[in-house]
Amino acid sequence: MRIAFYGSSLLSSYWNGAATYYRGILRELAERGHDVTFFEPDAFDRQQHRDIDPPEWACVVVYPATTEALNEVMDQAANADVVVKASGVGVFDDELLQGVMERARPDALRIFWDVDAAATLDEMRAAPDHAVRRALPGLDLVLTYGGGDPVVSAYREMGARDCIPVYNALDPQSHFPVEPDPRFACDLAFLGNRLPDREARVEEFFLKPATLLSERSFLIGGNGWESKAMPSNVRHRGHVYTAEHNAFNCTPLAVLNVARDSMAHIGFSPATRVFEAAGAGACLITDAWEGIELFLKPDEEVLVARDGQDVADHLATLTPERARMIGRAALARVRAEHSYALRGEEVDAILRERRAAKTPQQEMERA
Template sequence: MSSHGLRFAFFGASLVSAWWNGAAMYYRGLLRALHARGHRITFYEPALPERQRHRDLPVAPEWADVVVYSVEGTDGLERCLEEARGADVVVKASGVGLFDDWLNTRVLELKSGGTQVIYWDLDAPGTLERMAENPEDPFRALVSRYDRVFTQGGGDPVVLAYRDFGARECIPVYSAVDPDVHHPVRPEARFDCDLAFLEDRLPDLERRVESFFLRAADLLPDKHFLLGGQGWGDRPRPSNVKYVGPVAPRDHNALRGSARTVLDISRDGMARFGFSPAPRLLEAASTGACLITDAWEGIELFLEPGRECLVAQDGLEVAEAVLCLTDEGVRDLGQAARRRVLAEHTYTHRALQVEQALGHTVGGV
């Protein structure tokens, strides 16, 4: 146990760019909260050209040092690993996007009596299903060598599955909200609609978007639907669905505050394992949005169905919710959801959990 701040060396996809990087807001919320509690963060990310060109944080934040390393070979990464040596906590996140398998192995060389090495899985269902299907998966041999595995979600099903693969300890650190970033704002006409859905187009999400969002739009031709996120431009959609393209993080609050209702849809693996709220579900709740979510096991741990959100089994139930909600119902659900996430699901709550898992206590807390 220690009362001084920890030094974190974090290898992830990107802290400064949310471009095709769904983990960006999770990274930012959690690392900012850890910094506020006295920890020092260095974030190492690859200089992938498109991602760096579309930075939405043009200047590195004051709460983390950001090191962008060359993607031409591994020399830049070698220097980062040497710099990270001696940190209190070294984190290798999943889905860095370059040299992932190589880095999964190399970070383990930094383990010492004073350095914990953590694997932080942002898509645990995908990782576990991949390992289950492939006995030769190189990550199988590494799981037991990490001091701990943190996951962005998954609950007991993920914890038990990781333990079966040899994890010493597996701890879900769920998505949450930063109240300074996600909060109610004035509506904007450009985002006015009856139902909004915001997420990048991913293979393990598209079928569910079709059955929950596009199906509901088909059933309600007189209602206005809004679709935001990367990659949907060439996707056929009903005429009452307006596609607004990628939405910058600075505009997320406005979109959620302008839509009458907001839909959240889980990716395939997350829906199968359950207990995995997407970051955007809780972010939307923090703005006071009226939320409709697809059904997944464990939702009541985060929001109470019928009081803080509505749960739909398919596109028909989404359409019924859009059609039947009164203005009073929209307001009450949104306000109740906001109260719940601020009381239980902020990144400060998650930072405390991370400290506890690492065996760390801050003086006076």
């Protein structure tokens, strides 16, 4: 099938945490015979901070963030069998959603793919005229980055015909164990952009342990932290490119995952970083959220912390031997059960089943 995917960016992870998620799933769909075109705006300096060149498995259309260019790329939705609008494009989000769905052929699958479902649902609850809420009755399906049953139920209550979570996963071709890199040497590392709905949790789960363990070394990577006051034992790395993620995860004694407020509240939303760290064989410490055991087993494949004191306690007693044991167990689990090959197989089956069911329905409506 020809898939027209309108998202934030396939080529750059700069201020774009969904990049590796898109790459993992769409490459698998391409390998299963689908023809993928990804439309991304030239915005937020992402094109100046590309992680990858345009891949062989997808046609990437980078368009200027102008109304004229927007109309041109929206018109191309008419050529697709599957039209996908992702959340969080960053420019013309509402116009894109309405425009590509209006231009889609009657027999095409219309899909909204929400990579921040908890936040989107909060916005829709606060705004009955929200663009996504208005669009839901005309969509065939909502796919989400995670969220489990709470997100599925909420989307159906909002008017979605159906909602299916497609969780993050490991791309073993991109994330795997490597030799340590002195640039990332520390006791605990955290990687994530500075965002309003994450900052307080970073203060609790990362900066508080750094204050409690003044003799230990900490490293923070990601955009926006350069102006944040931090303890003297915390180093700021800045943007960490995808090609550096393996070394970033493999080198420290442990790596921290901190969920955003909305994801922590709703649960069942493992961040991409969870699978990237596990795929590199890192010892992962994560803040507590409902459903973690569906992905990694606490105390054996991941260490779970309820607050900053828990993080400090884990780190204070963690030996290199135990860290390696946890990392190896996590690596084995995600390779076996949480690969993008499995996610791609899942999405491929969903698309084929829904498209096959829709074609006879369209024929009946025309008759």
